Amino acid sequence: MATKRDYYEVLGVDKNASPDDLKKAYRKMAIKFHPDKNPDDPTAEEKFKEAAEAYDVLSDPQKKARYDQFGHAGMSGNGGFGGGYGQGGPSMEDIFSQFGDIFGDDSPFGSFFGRGGAGGQRQRVRRGSDLRIKLKLTLQEVANGVEKKIKVKRHVACTTCGGNGSKNGTAVQTCQSCNGTGQVRKVVNTMLGQMVSTNTCPTCNGDGKIVTERCDTCFGEGRVLQEDVIPIKIPAGVAEGIQLSVGGKGNVPPRGGVAGDLLIVIEEEEDGDLKRDGSNVIYDLYVNFVDAALGTSVEVPTIDGKARITLEPGIQSGKILRLKGKGIKDLNGYGRGDELIHVNVWTPKQLSSEERSILERLRSSPNFQPKPTKSDKGFFEKMKDFFHG
Known part of the structure; x- marks a missing residue:
């Protein structure tokens, strides 16, 4: 989309909407525009992603405050959905990973969220932790904007095993307890009928796979600590306390998943004259x-x-x-x-x-x-x- 719509307009709520109202509005929009439910509508996926992006910002108090004050420009340079998740916006896996549990496993639309649409379960994509750093800027840098290169130490995927934690990346087998889904379902018969609950598989801890021999480089973690130099463009006009984020430049989780974000908190250096x-x-x-x-x-x-x-x-x-x-x-x-x-x-x-x-x-x-x-x-x-x- 050439021009982003107002997030409140996307979800059909006003600025005073409660967290529960936002959740209900997002659930309604996501169900309405889910691509699996609208196979003949080529615009459904974009509308689905648009709703996810709006909910990501408005459900987060910090992002919401920044959006209310600065509009879409306040999201510039941010990772996550509200800042443009990569070049093509958030992927469906990103959305399922972050918001799939908003619908619940026993929802009539559960097959669309957190599970595969036609037959098997979709393993939840795990997300790594965010990194937060403080960045001091001079008044001149704040006034005109600046490009910075930031050194950070973060966990990245182990190149020896490809991130799965096994020796040479091949010493793994599918977990027999969950059949590779990372989740186990439990059905209990009650007077009111069958109650179904879904929990993380205790055998593989949600990985879906069992490492039979650990990687010698990462010792089975699937990740190593590495110093990276990350370029970031600071827009002109930022203020003390504003938080920017770079998507996917945080830590990767152990044994596979998507990286968290690098969160950058702006600090203004005092100028001697101005x-x-x-x-x-x-x-x-x-x-x-x-x-x-x-x-x-x-x-x-x-x-x-x-x-x-x-x-x-x-x-x-x-x-x-x-x-x-x-x-x-x-x-x-x-x-x-x-x-x-x-x-x-x-x-x-x-x-x-x-x-x-x-x-x-x-x-x-x-x-x-x-x-x-x-x-x-x-x-x-x-x-x-x-x-x-």
């Missing part, structure tokens, strides 16, 4: 009162380097100057903030005898007497200009 305020940056400029009275030009730091500005004669302390478009790019791509320069007229704390004598002669001069006009706005008027100008 302070962030949303999409704007603020700079405190100090000038002596001679320059303030006579006017001057000064250099000020910006995110993109230095800029020279002119101070008009008679500029007052508290004046806010605005450099358009010198702030931080919006995460959703809606333009860029400004740099706000707060002028502070510096009053000397120590004076020489000569300086004191000069100022004493000027003390009673008519032009040195405060005579504010309507154009010399007070604090509250300046703050109004700051927020609405």
